Amino acid sequence: MTLFIDGDAFPNLLKPIVLRSIERLALPTKVIANKKINIGRSSHIEYIIVDQGADEADHRIVDLCQKDDLVITADIPLADRIISKEGHAIDHRGELYSIENIKQYLAMRNLMESIRESGEMTGGPKAFGPKDAHAFANQFNAFLAKNC
Template sequence: MSAPVILVDADACPVKEEIYRVAWRHGAKVKVVSNSRLRVPDHPLIERVVVSDGFDAADDWIAEAANAQSIVVTADILLADRALKAGASVLAPNGKPFTLASIGPAIATRAIMADLRAGMGEGVGGPPPFSKADRARFLQALDAALVRVKRGLA
């Protein structure tokens, strides 16, 4: 069994530093995927992957790389769906897991919110601001996900 790999949808990811810390503790590889050159630690477990700036290029790369040994970190619901279908574990940056059971309702809610925004203009808000509780929840969820993947339980 290969070691877990954390695939990070890195553009606008607020928990990259937390990902590095947890990955180092578990000896897990991290692939930081973006369409621009982001700073990443100089560490053998961390790899920067810069994709083209084409629409969804980072998402496409992550979806193709995702498998049962992967943990994908993304706030993108459609990418989460693709990663789940590839067998990956998926976490939002706030620590909430995407699962096969939860992804359908999440996609439906996303579509409803898009329709509301289109009909009402920009007055319909997005997600709440990122909090310390979100960061703590993410740390716990990533640690637990790595343990599950290592044990083959994901």
């Protein structure tokens, strides 16, 4: 299994959590973004910088991801693409996307986008904090314990 990290807006609070697991499990990891993102120093991490563009990092992740790989991303359409390749995806708040729930998340995301585009003001997600990092750590570590 390879771990992929969608570097777009990757929360700083998660970096030490993820780095500890990468080191503990010698987990091959690719951090992909259109700018330099530093998770930490590890011989198990490869940093890949892609061209500027809205979905360049997403396209590269999908191209490289294989069955049973894990992607950390808050991008629901990317998670959907990963699930369709029989990969796994988890968001920054610890939500593990699956074949059973990804279409529901995608539909909700598309609905909210449509509402925003119509001019309706909607609040964004709440600020990321320690409780979110804790929820992520629990789900991430449970996934790794089961799959590594």
